[in-house]
Amino acid sequence: xxxxxxxQGVSKSYGSTVALHPTDLAFANGQTTALIGxxxxxxxxxxxxxxxxxxxxSGQVIFDGQPVSENNLLEIRRRxxxxxxxxxxxxxxxxxxxxxxxxxxxxxDDLTVEVRQALADRANDRNPLxxxxxxxxxxxxxxxAIPGGPNIPIKxxxxxxxxxxxxxxxxxxxxKRVAELAEMVRIPKDLLSRYPTELSGGQRERISxxxxxxxxPKVLLLDEPLAALDPMVRAALQTDLKRIFEELGTTVILxxxxxxxxxxxxxxxxxxxxxxxxQIGKLEDFQKxxxxxxxxxxxxxxxxxxAL
Amino acid sequence: MKTCAPPxxxxxxSVLIRSLRPSDNSSLLRRLVGDSLTSPAILDGTxxxxxxxRGGVSLLRIALRLWVFAVAxxxxxxxxxxxxxxxxxxxxxxxxxxxxxxxxxxxDAGFQAQHKQGMGGTIILWxxxxxxxxxxxxxYTGTIGEEILKKPGLNxxxxxxxxxxxxxxxxxxxxxxxxxYALCMTEKRAQELGITKxxxxxxxxxxxxxxxxEFLGRKDGWKPLAAKYGxxxxxxxxxxxxxxxxxxxxxxxxxxxxxxxxxxxxxNHLVVxxxxxxxxxxxxxxxxxxxxxxxxxxxxxxxxxxTIDEKRMTALNASAESSKDYSKAAxxxxxxxxxxxxxxTPIEEASVASxxxxxxxxxxxxxxxxxxxxxxxxxxxxxxASKRGPLSSFILGTAGVLQTIxxxxxxxxxVPIAGLGISWxxxxxxxxxxxxxxxxxxxxxxxxxxxGTLREAAAAIGLTPNQQLTRxxxxxxxxxxxxGIKTAAVINVGTATLAGLIGAGGLGxxxxxxxxxxDAPTILQGAIPAAVLALxxxxxxxxxxxxxxxxxxxxxxxxx
Numbered sequence: 001x002x003x004x005x006x007x008q009g010v011s012k013s014y015g016s017t018v019a020l021h022p023t024d025l026a027f028a029n030g031q032t033t034a035l036i037g038x039x040x041x042x043x044x045x046x047x048x049x050x051x052x053x054x055x056x057x058s059g060q061v062i063f064d065g066q067p068v069s070e071n072n073l074l075e076i077r078r079r080x081x082x083x084x085x086x087x088x089x090x091x092x093x094x095x096x097x098x099x100x101x102x103x104x105x106x107x108x109d110d111l112t113v114e115v116r117q118a119l120a121d122r123a124n125d126r127n128p129l130x131x132x133x134x135x136x137x138x139x140x141x142x143x144x145a146i147p148g149g150p151n152i153p154i155k156x157x158x159x160x161x162x163x164x165x166x167x168x169x170x171x172x173x174x175x176k177r178v179a180e181l182a183e184m185v186r187i188p189k190d191l192l193s194r195y196p197t198e199l200s201g202g203q204r205e206r207i208s209x210x211x212x213x214x215x216x217p218k219v220l221l222l223d224e225p226l227a228a229l230d231p232m233v234r235a236a237l238q239t240d241l242k243r244i245f246e247e248l249g250t251t252v253i254l255x256x257x258x259x260x261x262x263x264x265x266x267x268x269x270x271x272x273x274x275x276x277x278x279q280i281g282k283l284e285d286f287q288k289x290x291x292x293x294x295x296x297x298x299x300x301x302x303x304x305x306x307a308l
Numbered sequence: 309m310k311t312c313a314p315p316x317x318x319x320x321x322s323v324l325i326r327s328l329r330p331s332d333n334s335s336l337l338r339r340l341v342g343d344s345l346t347s348p349a350i351l352d353g354t355x356x357x358x359x360x361x362r363g364g365v366s367l368l369r370i371a372l373r374l375w376v377f378a379v380a381x382x383x384x385x386x387x388x389x390x391x392x393x394x395x396x397x398x399x400x401x402x403x404x405x406x407x408x409x410x411x412x413x414x415x416d417a418g419f420q421a422q423h424k425q426g427m428g429g430t431i432i433l434w435x436x437x438x439x440x441x442x443x444x445x446x447x448y449t450g451t452i453g454e455e456i457l458k459k460p461g462l463n464x465x466x467x468x469x470x471x472x473x474x475x476x477x478x479x480x481x482x483x484x485x486x487x488x489y490a491l492c493m494t495e496k497r498a499q500e501l502g503i504t505k506x507x508x509x510x511x512x513x514x515x516x517x518x519x520x521x522e523f524l525g526r527k528d529g530w531k532p533l534a535a536k537y538g539x540x541x542x543x544x545x546x547x548x549x550x551x552x553x554x555x556x557x558x559x560x561x562x563x564x565x566x567x568x569x570x571x572x573x574x575x576n577h578l579v580v581x582x583x584x585x586x587x588x589x590x591x592x593x594x595x596x597x598x599x600x601x602x603x604x605x606x607x608x609x610x611x612x613x614x615t616i617d618e619k620r621m622t623a624l625n626a627s628a629e630s631s632k633d634y635s636k637a638a639x640x641x642x643x644x645x646x647x648x649x650x651x652x653t654p655i656e657e658a659s660v661a662s663x664x665x666x667x668x669x670x671x672x673x674x675x676x677x678x679x680x681x682x683x684x685x686x687x688x689x690x691x692x693a694s695k696r697g698p699l700s701s702f703i704l705g706t707a708g709v710l711q712t713i714x715x716x717x718x719x720x721x722x723v724p725i726a727g728l729g730i731s732w733x734x735x736x737x738x739x740x741x742x743x744x745x746x747x748x749x750x751x752x753x754x755x756x757x758x759x760g761t762l763r764e765a766a767a768a769i770g771l772t773p774n775q776q777l778t779r780x781x782x783x784x785x786x787x788x789x790x791x792g793i794k795t796a797a798v799i800n801v802g803t804a805t806l807a808g809l810i811g812a813g814g815l816g817x818x819x820x821x822x823x824x825x826x827d828a829p830t831i832l833q834g835a836i837p838a839a840v841l842a843l844x845x846x847x848x849x850x851x852x853x854x855x856x857x858x859x860x861x862x863x864x865x866x867x868x
Contacts, residue, residue: 092784092786105775195863211769
């Protein structure tokens, strides 16, 4: 089985400054990979390259077997969940509107004219061929990424060739999905009508996670999601994240600077330094067989109470 | 707003006498401009939250008025103007009175005469005449030679006629008076000292001279005059024009400048000293008219030739200023046939309230139309300008330059453009241009202020560029954009008073005629509604804030 995300010789430079040296890295399907390293090591650059927020200077990113390009960027982003520090929620929208924003945009904007017409015709029962046309337009129903999850369609660049348009999607399904996710991330329903400024940091992070999971993504990207939280809240969220990742079986790429978090959540840890991969493995590998003195140095810098 | 500044040196200095005359024109302009500058600022500062609540009922009536006015405008645009002869006038008392006399003469000759009062300065009137918006207007030989034809030496009516002919413009003969600068003294003091002409002053170096600051600084003002006549007074002060008359009366000064048909001369028992060395240029009054004007109309205008001397003009000016009614003053010209055209007065007096309402309606229409177009144009431009680059600099730069053009100058530039002329369209266009910058700039900065992490989030979660703009950027920039629109609206309410200068109506109309007549109540009929309007606009936008700006952003403001 091909890796879900595959970096092939990807590098990124800003002028003469190299943010990421040419890197090959494959992210296995259904695995959680933690990218770790000191500030400026290129871990966030790597994450932003995957989702096309920045373009690689060389090499290419393969997403689910397809090279990432201008043409499929939107679709790839919609198949990807993205969570950043402090959530990145839009302050002018309520928690729920943040969560459902893209889904509603897809419902409102992206259904093709053809489908709307077919629906209208069927509703008015004017056109005897309406049902046939509808069937043609609908042509196929994709498997939900999450067992029992919704079939929220993802727009492809050419709507006519899009086989994933699913007319069963409607607003009631969107709100059903929201309820489901709220339960999953343990957010009380009454918080959903609040604005981001009315929520705590941990709550914002949970809402952000709901937003990321709304469209049943194949890949979840988390860029230091818990960095700004206090230790109690962070620990609670780490527990919940681990449970959710296991429950969903999604491919997860987590950027963190906390080795404990990386080891707790990640099946694989990738340690970076100055734009280069230093070592890939599990915590034991880092402890028992460090590839460079830096690995030990980095581990030692992460004090724990136990060691004190 | 620099129209009142002294003329650029070297460019025919005496040319601008007409527009710089202390008593009416320049002080009028100064007052007007001052008003337009100060009123929005004053209004801006007063943030009474209650101000928004008062206009509920009257707004409805205004809306109704607006509709009626809009219909009236379209009708007036559609009606062919073949049978009418339109007379224009500059915005000072004398020009108004001459215009009214011409109107009456033309009506008597069977034409449907129309008088566009106080359209502006020389340039605006001349352009309006050339493009046929008006058929005739009163002008002065000195102004024609120096300001219009740019030939400073040209002062002889025959030569002027020859020079005007290729332009399709003709002139009547002289009306009979010379309206120029003059020096004056009180009758009493002049008699005591035995002074009748300027050269008599040579032997009175002890007299106190109090001339207007303009006259003091002009290249054809006091200094060269003193040099030509060999005067050597040591006590020469700059005194504001109206104060100068008081100072003359109380004996604080002995000599001041005036213009030869100033109504104040008779009022204050002053004598004009004879310009025995012919220092002052000749400003003999004539009527300019288009060659295409019907012969009957020309004959009607020519009836004025040689019928008004300085004394008579002075009396007519005095009558206009004291009665505050130009047509009544004009009727005194027809003293022999006293068919009092008293029709206008009762109508005007019928309802001050209705005229205020009408002017307010026009004012709102000017502001509303210009603002609407500005919003439609400026927000897209602001979106483009928010992406930094040469295009952004170009857009902001152009809008910025537009903003720096003084509003009077902008009006003067727009009036000659075909299809605009002396009309509400010109006023709307000018207001539109002035509204662009605040809206463009606030839209651009509002969009630029969206934090980088949220920009990335908007792209990363899978919104198309369009959806990012409409769902994230614009809502987040809404406060800034609305603030830009509010700024533009409040400034427009103030600037729109200048529409009165080009016959576009609005609350500027009573302000201008009030300033001309030196009549405070009339000025207030425009100034107070304008102030109230600005407060209402402010209140309206404060309400809109609550409706348009997303609640989440307002919460953010409350808990920083």
